[in-house]
Structures are given as structure tokens and as C-alpha cells.
Amino acid sequence: MQTLAMFGPLDTIVGPYIEFIVLGLLVANMVTRIVAHRSHVNQNNDGGADAISRSMLHNVTTALLVLATLYYLTWDSYAGLVSGILILGMVITDFFEFEARLVEARRDVPLDTPKGAIAASVLALLYVAFQTLFFIVEPVWTAIVG
Template identity: 60%
Template structure:
């Protein structure tokens, strides 16, 4: 458990493994992004832009990702700030990507993949993966540094 405990029992349960929790939530968010895009393509094909709605599982995973990254910020300040900025960028990108898909549906053109959100998600996954799986590259890192 970290020396300063802001959330008491939560810190005792999850505090030592928060990097892995964050990695799992980032991966779950990517899966929900794929499913949400499939849902949007089907909705646009059936009813156009008016039929398109935000995917509830993806919205929940976005909110959970923001909350977990903010919790990570309370435990590990440097890594938490970087992860939180990346996650907030991903959250904002997801918001505007949905609106871009609605514009495409209104114009009756095929819906593209949410490229900006995919790029932001991969950048977030790379950083969180580095934070949580550092033990894999630690021998190489310590040899170089």
C-alpha cells in the first residue's frame, strides 16, 4: 500500500495493482470501440444519422477509463499525469469521432473507422503497457541507462 492513502480500503485492495487494472480497462475500451463502430455502421445502414446512438458499453468504458486514470494519478503522480492526459485526449477524441460518423451518415457516405480515436487509443495503450509491463523491459532498460 502506498504511504499516503487517500482512498483507504480501495488503496489497500487495488493500490499495488492499479497499473494492471488500468491496462485491462484500456484493452476493454478498445474492444468496446470495435463493437460500437460495428453498431454505428448497422444503425446508419438501417436508419441513417437519426438512428445512430452512442454505445452504452463504450460510454461506460470511457467513463471508467477516466476514473481509473484519475485514481492512478492519486497513487503515482508522474505516470498518472501522463496517463490522465492521454486518457482525456482519448475521451475527447471519442466524443468528436461519434459526431463525425453522424455527419458521414447524413451525407450518405460509408462510415470510416474512427482513426483519431484508434490512434489515441494505441498511444494510451502503449504508455499504460509500458507502465504496467515495465518488468519485461527492465533488464534492457537498466543496461542502457
């Protein structure tokens, strides 16, 4: 399939590695989600609901992930669209999970883990990892399917 060359030199430098970049950013986002949740628990223990704030590092990795996924959409339309939908769902879920943690803190109940955001990110990770690392399972896949 002929890829679009919309961004000139960026397509030459970053384009062939965009799947790996999205995979790396997704893993980094999952790690920052864990760190942010631990920080939220500590903030809640120290100062209650008013002390809880969004993690800047998690916001940065989320923004970079969304931008990389939008670029991936220009590189490979089908895989980029599916990845984009999964990652958009993960971002929306992450937003509402943070709001749920604030409600829990206001009610003085222990903060629960962000299960919805974790599930959404694992689903996105499975798809992106399959797209990125398909070359590993390709011989087995073609032997069974093809």
C-alpha cells in the same frame, strides 16, 4: 517514493494493481470501440443518421477508465498525470469521432473508421503498457541505460 493513502482500504486492495486495472480497462475500451463502430455502421445501414446512437457499453468502459485513471493519479502522480492526459485526449477525440460519423451518415457517405480515436487509444496503450509491464524489459533497460 511514498504513496498517498487517501482512500484507506481501497489503497490497500486496489492500489498495487491500479496499473493493471487501467491497462485492462484501456484494452476493453478499445474492444468496445470496435464493437460500437460496427454497430454504428449497421444502424446507419438500417435507419440512417437518426438511428445511430452511442454505445452504452463503450460509454461505461470510458467512464470507468477515466475514474481509474483519476485514482491512478493519486497513486503515482507522474505516471497518473501522463496517463490521464493521454486518456483525456482519447475521450475528447472519441467524442468528436462520433459526431463525425453522424455527419457522414447525414451526407449519405460510408462511415469511416474512427482513426483519430484509434490513434489516441494506441498512444495511451503504449504508455500505459510500458508503465505496467516495465518489469519485463527492466533488465535490458538497465543494461543499456544504466
